[in-house]
Amino acid sequence: MRSLVLSLSLSLLASATAVAQQTPSRSANAAAQQVTVDMKNTQGQSVGTVEVRQLANGTLFVAELENLPPGPHGFHIHEVGSCEAPDFKSAGGHFNPTGAAHGFDSADGPHAGDLPNIHVADDGTATAEFFSTRLSLSAQQVAGSGSAATGAGTGAADAGQAGERAAMLDSDGSAIIVHAEADDHADMDSAAARIACGVIGARAR
Ligand SMILES: [Cu+2]
Numbered sequence: 119m120r121s122l123v124l125s126l127s128l129s130l131l132a133s134a135t136a137v138a139q140q141t142p143s144r145s146a147n148a149a150a151q152q153v154t155v156d157m158k159n160t161q162g163q164s165v166g167t168v169e170v171r172q173l174a175n176g177t178l179f180v181a182e183l184e185n186l187p188p189g190p191h192g193f194h195i196h197e198v199g200s201c202e203a204p205d206f207k208s209a210g211g212h213f214n215p216t217g218a219a220h221g222f223d224s225a226d227g228p229h230a231g232d233l234p235n236i237h238v239a240d241d242g243t244a245t246a247e248f249f250s251t252r253l254s255l256s257a258q259q260v261a262g263s264g265s266a267a268t269g270a271g272t273g274a275a276d277a278g279q280a281g282e283r284a285a286m287l288d289s290d291g292s293a294i295i296v297h298a299e300a301d302d303h304a305d306m307d308s309a310a311a312r313i314a315c316g317v318i319g320a321r322a323r
């Protein structure tokens with residue numbers, strides 16, 4: 119009986135998802151997309167998930183992580199949707215479609231894929247939520263760019279392309295990487311080795 123109920127609810131979930139994918143977007147909310155990214159360490163063990171949600175004004179990340187070393191860790195979007203252990207070099211460099219410099223504290227930065235550090239507690243868990251106006255899952259127009267009364271550094275200056283946010287679900291996908299050390303938001307090497315990786319949309323074959 120329990121398995122019947124479970125399979126019934128799973129099939130309901132599946133049909134709800136199918137309907138959501140087929141329904142044309144009618145508003146910013148209807149266009150919202152969400153991906154749950156499974157994060158793995160260099161031994162292939164799960165270290166939790168990151169929910170990536172495209173909202174009307176950018177992308178929200180909700181990280182629920184575990185089994186990580188305590189302390190601050192660099193957390194970025196990398197340019198290729200590939201996580202080959204043990205070094206995760208297959209994920210490529212930081213997602214950077216505009217050719218910017220690395221870091222929130224760099225004059226010519228940041229990369230679209232630069233994000234705040236996560237802070238892991240002594241028990242190895244971290245819960246974090248943050249928002250990026252530079253990123254989208256699929257191509258998303260930047261609302262309000264070119265309108266009056268937006269300050270310098272807002273609107274089109276935040277876009278991956280003119281009038282568009284950098285889309286993580288591009289032809290080669292993207293990946294989320296957690297690093298061994300904190301990102302100092304200026305020197306890309308400060309975050310050191312890659313200790314966990316998760317694919318946001320795989321590379322097309
Ligand atoms: Cu990184």
Ligand SMILES: [Zn+2]
Nearest residue numbers: 212220229232
């Ligand atoms: Zn970067």
